Amino acid sequence: xxxxxxxxxxxxxxxxxxxxxxxxxxxxxxxxxxxxxxxxxxxxxxxxxxxxxxxxxxxxxxxxxxxxxxxxxxxxxxxxxxxxxxxxxxxxxxxxxxxxxxxxxxxxxxxxxxxxxxxxxxxxxxxxxxxxxxxxxxxxxxxxxxxxxxxxxxxxxxxxxxxxxxxxxxxxxxxxxxxxxxxxxxxxxxxxxxxxxxxxxxxxxxxxxxxxxxxxxxxxxxxxxxxxxxxxxxx
Amino acid sequence: xxxxxxxxxxxxxxxxxxxxxxxxxxxxxxxxxxxxxxxxxxxxxxxxxxxxxxxxxxxxxxxxxxxxxxxxxxxxxxxxxxxxxxxxxxxxxxxxxxxxxxxxxxxxxxxxxxxxxxxxxxxxxxxxxxxxxxxxxxxxxxxxxxxxxxxxxxxxxxxxxxxxxxxxxxxxxxxxxxxxxxxxxxxxxxxxxxxxxxxxxxxxxxxxxxxxxxxxxxxxxxxxxxxxxxxxx
Numbered sequence: 001x002x003x004x005x006x007x008x009x010x011x012x013x014x015x016x017x018x019x020x021x022x023x024x025x026x027x028x029x030x031x032x033x034x035x036x037x038x039x040x041x042x043x044x045x046x047x048x049x050x051x052x053x054x055x056x057x058x059x060x061x062x063x064x065x066x067x068x069x070x071x072x073x074x075x076x077x078x079x080x081x082x083x084x085x086x087x088x089x090x091x092x093x094x095x096x097x098x099x100x101x102x103x104x105x106x107x108x109x110x111x112x113x114x115x116x117x118x119x120x121x122x123x124x125x126x127x128x129x130x131x132x133x134x135x136x137x138x139x140x141x142x143x144x145x146x147x148x149x150x151x152x153x154x155x156x157x158x159x160x161x162x163x164x165x166x167x168x169x170x171x172x173x174x175x176x177x178x179x180x181x182x183x184x185x186x187x188x189x190x191x192x193x194x195x196x197x198x199x200x201x202x203x204x205x206x207x208x209x210x211x212x213x214x215x216x217x218x219x220x221x222x223x224x225x226x227x228x229x230x231x232x233x234x235x
Numbered sequence: 236x237x238x239x240x241x242x243x244x245x246x247x248x249x250x251x252x253x254x255x256x257x258x259x260x261x262x263x264x265x266x267x268x269x270x271x272x273x274x275x276x277x278x279x280x281x282x283x284x285x286x287x288x289x290x291x292x293x294x295x296x297x298x299x300x301x302x303x304x305x306x307x308x309x310x311x312x313x314x315x316x317x318x319x320x321x322x323x324x325x326x327x328x329x330x331x332x333x334x335x336x337x338x339x340x341x342x343x344x345x346x347x348x349x350x351x352x353x354x355x356x357x358x359x360x361x362x363x364x365x366x367x368x369x370x371x372x373x374x375x376x377x378x379x380x381x382x383x384x385x386x387x388x389x390x391x392x393x394x395x396x397x398x399x400x401x402x403x404x405x406x407x408x409x410x411x412x413x414x415x416x417x418x419x420x421x422x423x424x425x426x427x428x429x430x431x432x433x434x435x436x437x438x439x440x441x442x443x444x445x446x447x448x449x450x451x452x453x454x455x456x457x458x459x460x461x462x463x464x465x466x467x468x
């Protein structure tokens with residue numbers, strides 16, 4: 001399964017039209033067949049990064065389905081939609097992602113993904129993108145052993161987030177070396193301390209051990225706080 | 236047909252190892268089946284842009300073949316090769332491209348050389364354009380109808396010729412984005428282009444340089460030189 005990750009630089013005055021185009025156009029048009037489904041529609045929270053940025057993630061069955069979708073956008077039934085959306089944003093940066101071996105999300109049952117735009121409460125994700133100085137495979141394994149397994153072992157009252165997926169860039173579609181974590185914030189009460197308290201890590205105790213050892217693998221990453229829309233299929 | 240376009244920031248001290256890895260590793264590994272072929276291995280000419288950058292272009296018959304290749308790199312027989320190549324470069328920025336209707340490139344993958352045969356180097360001017368918001372289709376139509384005609388068809392007269400024209404595939408790079416691979420035929424003409432101002436008559440209303448400003452004013456040109464063994468030159 002492939003995951004198409006897109007970062008849209010939206011024209012500020014058109015943000016609501018852009019969102020409607022994804023809800024009423026992209027999501028519903030994809031529902032016509034079994035090739036792909038929109039999973040997440042996420043607003044980069046104002047005050048935490050770039051303005052008017054939207055992240056969408058679309059699950060695509062396989063490479064052949066991806067090519068069919070690209071053809072629909074280029075000369076098929078999605079061409080008019082693509083033109084209209086192109087006028088509502090400055091640009092879009094896309095990449096195709098593959099789940100890494102330990103990612104909780106591997107396959108998506110496309111038939112079970114909601115496509116009716118039903119509304120729900122909002123949720124917040126922390127999307128971390130890392131660029132390792134160590135070999136990419138070693139970095140992904142380090143995340144598994146030192147981060148994912150420890151986070152999964154935490155009790156709910158101490159757990160700020162849940163790692164829903166870990167991806168690497170599918171060859172030829174973006175930057176290498178790069179890997180990405182999709183993490184749902186579970187406990188908003190713990191978020192202020194993460195943001196506002198000074199970071200002092202004990203190198204002998206997790207999570208300080210993770211932060212110290214992590215420097216062997218990377219010191220460059222970026223976190224984005226992304227809030228789902230009220231109709232995002234996943235939240 | 237899809238085209239995998241990669242810009243490698245090579246570690247200067249390992250540029251030879253990197254080139255060998257592509258010639259003896261990538262090109263030959265792809266030759267084992269019909270899924271993909273390396274087309275171009277190009278050096279960004281020193282003195283015209285960033286140092287130690289290499290551009291490679293690999294052709295793939297379709298999306299299913301690309302997915303198989305991505306799987307070979309992630310967990311298959313090309314995984315160790317990718318790890319080795321990563322040690323020879325700082326990073327790589329990649330995208331998938333689709334041919335535009337006016338692209339002249341017609342590749343039979345079975346006919347692409349994979350034996351590293353030598354030839355004279357050739358120079359390409361690779362132009363990447365970012366059309367204005369909502370103007371992508373109009374720009375592509377104008378480029379196909381007007382720009383290609385402006386370049387001329389007389390081999391004896393032309394400065395450059397379009398060898399391939401692409402747009403970036405949705406979900407695999409920046410959109411909208413158009414890339415032209417243009418072969419340089421006239422080196423003295425290229426020097427004139429670089430050393431003299433554009434004649435006024437080329438920027439009047441009714442000319443490409445003037446009228447295309449409605450669709451785009453943002454592009455980047457790279458002067459790329461083929462390696463002596465690059466399958467296409």
